[in-house]
Amino acid sequence: xxxxxxKFKELKKKGRKGFIPFxxxxxxxxxxxxxxxxxxxxxxxxxxxxxxxxxxxxxxxPTIQASSKRALTNRVSLRKVIQFAKExxxxxxxxxxxxxxxxxxxxxxxxxxxxxxxxxxDGVIIPDLPPEEAKLLEGLEEDKxxxxxxxxxxxxxxxxxxxxxxxxxFIYVVSISGVxxxxxxxxxxxxxxxxxxxxxxxxxxxxxxxxxxxNQVKVVKDWVDGVIVGSALxxxxxxxxxDKKLMIKEAGKFVKNLREALSSP
Amino acid sequence: xxxxxxxxxxxxxxxxxxxxxxxxxxxxEEAYFSLGKEKDFQEELDYYLKNxxxxxxxxxxxxxxxxKLKGPKIYLKREDLLHTGAHKINNTLGQxxxxxxxxxxxxxxxxxxxxxxxxxxxxxxxxxxxxxxxMGEEDVKRQSLNVLRMRTLKAxxxxxxxxxxxxxxxxxxxxxxxxxxxxxxxxxxxxVVGPHPYPTMVRDFQSVIGKEVKRQIxxxxxxxxxxxxxxxxxxxNSMGLFYPFYKEEKVNxxxxxxxGLGLNTKKHSATLASxxxxxxxxxxxxxxxxxxxxxxxxxxxxxxxxxSGVGPELSFYKETKRAKFTTVTDKEAISxxxxxxxxxxxxxxxxxxxxxxxxxxxxxxxxxNLVVLNLSxxxxxxxxxxxxxxKEKNNE
Ligand SMILES: Cc1ncc(COP(=O)(O)O)c(C=O)c1O
Numbered sequence: 001x002x003x004x005x006x007k008f009k010e011l012k013k014k015g016r017k018g019f020i021p022f023x024x025x026x027x028x029x030x031x032x033x034x035x036x037x038x039x040x041x042x043x044x045x046x047x048x049x050x051x052x053x054x055x056x057x058x059x060x061x062p063t064i065q066a067s068s069k070r071a072l073t074n075r076v077s078l079r080k081v082i083q084f085a086k087e088x089x090x091x092x093x094x095x096x097x098x099x100x101x102x103x104x105x106x107x108x109x110x111x112x113x114x115x116x117x118x119x120x121x122d123g124v125i126i127p128d129l130p131p132e133e134a135k136l137l138e139g140l141e142e143d144k145x146x147x148x149x150x151x152x153x154x155x156x157x158x159x160x161x162x163x164x165x166x167x168x169x170f171i172y173v174v175s176i177s178g179v180x181x182x183x184x185x186x187x188x189x190x191x192x193x194x195x196x197x198x199x200x201x202x203x204x205x206x207x208x209x210x211x212x213x214x215n216q217v218k219v220v221k222d223w224v225d226g227v228i229v230g231s232a233l234x235x236x237x238x239x240x241x242x243d244k245k246l247m248i249k250e251a252g253k254f255v256k257n258l259r260e261a262l263s264s265p
Numbered sequence: 266x267x268x269x270x271x272x273x274x275x276x277x278x279x280x281x282x283x284x285x286x287x288x289x290x291x292x293x294e295e296a297y298f299s300l301g302k303e304k305d306f307q308e309e310l311d312y313y314l315k316n317x318x319x320x321x322x323x324x325x326x327x328x329x330x331x332x333k334l335k336g337p338k339i340y341l342k343r344e345d346l347l348h349t350g351a352h353k354i355n356n357t358l359g360q361x362x363x364x365x366x367x368x369x370x371x372x373x374x375x376x377x378x379x380x381x382x383x384x385x386x387x388x389x390x391x392x393x394x395x396x397x398x399x400m401g402e403e404d405v406k407r408q409s410l411n412v413l414r415m416r417t418l419k420a421x422x423x424x425x426x427x428x429x430x431x432x433x434x435x436x437x438x439x440x441x442x443x444x445x446x447x448x449x450x451x452x453x454x455x456x457v458v459g460p461h462p463y464p465t466m467v468r469d470f471q472s473v474i475g476k477e478v479k480r481q482i483x484x485x486x487x488x489x490x491x492x493x494x495x496x497x498x499x500x501x502n503s504m505g506l507f508y509p510f511y512k513e514e515k516v517n518x519x520x521x522x523x524x525g526l527g528l529n530t531k532k533h534s535a536t537l538a539s540x541x542x543x544x545x546x547x548x549x550x551x552x553x554x555x556x557x558x559x560x561x562x563x564x565x566x567x568x569x570x571x572x573s574g575v576g577p578e579l580s581f582y583k584e585t586k587r588a589k590f591t592t593v594t595d596k597e598a599i600s601x602x603x604x605x606x607x608x609x610x611x612x613x614x615x616x617x618x619x620x621x622x623x624x625x626x627x628x629x630x631x632x633x634n635l636v637v638l639n640l641s642x643x644x645x646x647x648x649x650x651x652x653x654x655x656k657e658k659n660n661e
Contacts, residue, residue, distance in 0.1 A: 054558075054559065055428065055559040055560045056433065056437050056545065056546075056560050057437075058283070058437050058440045058441060058546075059441075059444065072559065077557035078557060078558070079557070102544045103544045103545065103552070103554070103558040103559075103560070104557060104558035104559070106542075106543060106544055106549075106558065107543060107554065107556070107557065107558030108557075108558065127283050127284075128281045128282055128283055128544070128547070129281060130280065130281075130282065130283075130284055130287050132280065132287075133279055133280060136270065136279075149284070150283070150284040151284060152283070152284045152285035153285070154284075154285050154286075154287075154289065155284060155285075155287075155288065159284070159287060159288065163284070174283075174284065174285060177285060177444065177445060177446075177447055177448070178444060178445040179441050179444055179445065
């Protein structure tokens with residue numbers, strides 16, 4: 001049984017929603033990223049999303065582009081992040097989701113990637129790999145990789161069915177038409193899509209892209225099983241780049257705040 | 266390995282894009298294969314290609330160049346004579362016309378040399394639709410004339426400050442714009458790259474080049490050529506020339522990539538000659554990348570060739586050995602730029618000069634062969650680069 005599925009079952013039993021923070025591994029450096037992961041867990045994160053930096057992140061806005069660039073300057077690679085995840089596993093059993101564009105995985109080799117990340121990584125999000133392509137790939141048959149697929153405001157019913165069938169762990173719903181990046185507005189429009197998804201599948205649904213404030217979290221939490229927060233957290237990491245201790249503290253505080261908003265009645 | 270899937274050329278191609286783009290690409294695919302194939306659409310496009318863009322372009326027997334190189338009999342396909350100065354208009358007229366029929370309100374495009382940007386801005390001015398063009402900051406600088414042309418045509422030119430500030434980064438930004446404005450916007454891609462259906466659609470629009478060559482060479486020489494030669498950036502002018510000859514096995518294809526400062530330097534754009542398989546901008550194709558799968562920065566004196574990816578169908582041609590891919594350096598291209606200007610009175614685009622340079626360098630191999638070289642564009646846009654080159658040379 002998949003750790004992520006277990007997590008959502010457990011959350012459901014407790015009547016809680018999942019909180020999933022995203023960081024780019026290696027921004028500002030891998031040692032600090034590790035401390036950040038533990039701090040986020042302590043502050044109430046349920047699952048952690050570990051970003052692999054990529055040279056051409058087409059689904060990302062300026063915040064994560066810059067973060068990715070900083071990590072690449074530190075020569076962080078997919079291989080190093082898998083090693084990094086192994087280190088985390090020694091101390092924590094929190095479910096880990098890797099987020100990588102497809103080329104670094106393709107380059108490492110799908111079979112190699114599966115072999116190396118098995119038992120350590122609980123889910124993989126590949127923003128530029130739709131289910132159609134995933135199904136065709138050699139080495140990806142028989143659900144060997146716990147792939148989490150995305151749905152977007154433009155997704156048709158046909159696509160909702162497709163993604164619901166193949167997504168493992170949860171379904172990642174992109175809240176807006178756009179790239180990643182912190183936004184203030186509540187994405188009210190997405191509610192209809194989520195209801196449509198709910199009608200077609202029992203799989204957990206998590207909402208991401210643009211979620212950054214307690215106010216947004218309070219509104220969307222009743223629609224979903226979890227929220228994903230990336231750019232807003234990466235902004236904090238960037239803001240306190242000069243003082244890593246303070247960075248870790250502020251990141252924890254930020255997550256705690258959102259966690260509370262998520263748990264509020 | 267799986268072959269013959271939709272949007273694939275052998276193992277290459279596909280549709281590796283964020284979910285948000287999938288419905289739009291499906292919509293485009295459907296529109297292109299229905300609307301785009303209708304007689305009305307074809308007639309309207311033909312009308313503009315003929316009366317507006319200046320087709321058919323001449324197939325010119327370059328007697329002086331042939332004499333000078335003492336080997337092959339060389340014909341030049343004069344895409345440089347087209348309106349806006351390059352083959353790019355063949356594709357933009359097709360795509361912008363399609364966008365209009367689909368009811369889109371806004372066009373976006375990327376551009377490297379600025380030729381695709383100008384051709385898109387031109388088609389948009391003609392057909393009355395709003396246009397924004399993403400262009401790397403480096404290219405904005407070195408092709409400033411084209412920036413001015415686009416602005417004159419009332420297109421918004423948006424400089425891109427990321428990465429190498431060239432074509433790759435302009436495509437990234439255009440894709441981000443598309444993701445954000447998907448409902449209203451049509452993305453006019455400028456080469457046979459990107460996700461399905463772009464490589465097929467752009468190739469089809471550019472195939473007018475090869476179709477004309479086939480007819481023209483039969484008229485003039487009563488036989489098919491031995492060699493077709495074209496420069497390869499993303500691959501649209503080469504695919505446009507090659508594709509109608511695909512089944513003519515005796516016709517050899519040669520694609521010339523930008524060798525920049527030399528393949529041993531990493532400062533080049535020789536994707537097919539020295540890259541490895543990967544996924545960029547929606548397609549599985551050859552790619553210049555490092556061992557971790559990060560896309561490498563490229564270099565070429567010709568902005569239109571300065572790209573780390575290449576069209577998936579050309580990757581297929583490489584794998585199946587249907588075409589041969591080779592490179593020439595910046596210096597060789599510049600020297601060929603002057604040669605063609607001097608002996609034929611034709612100033613070629615620096616991109617096209619790469620194809621000329623290959624022929625110049627290897628002319629002895631083509632003794633008595635009939636060669637058609639695609640002169641994809643004219644060199645007006647490159648005069649500033651040449652000026653800088655001459656200054657640097659004088660200072661050396
Ligand atoms: C004149 C000219 N030739 C060739 C190219 C290269 O593109 P492609 O390989 O798609 O023909 C360009 C691109 O800007 C160009 O302007």
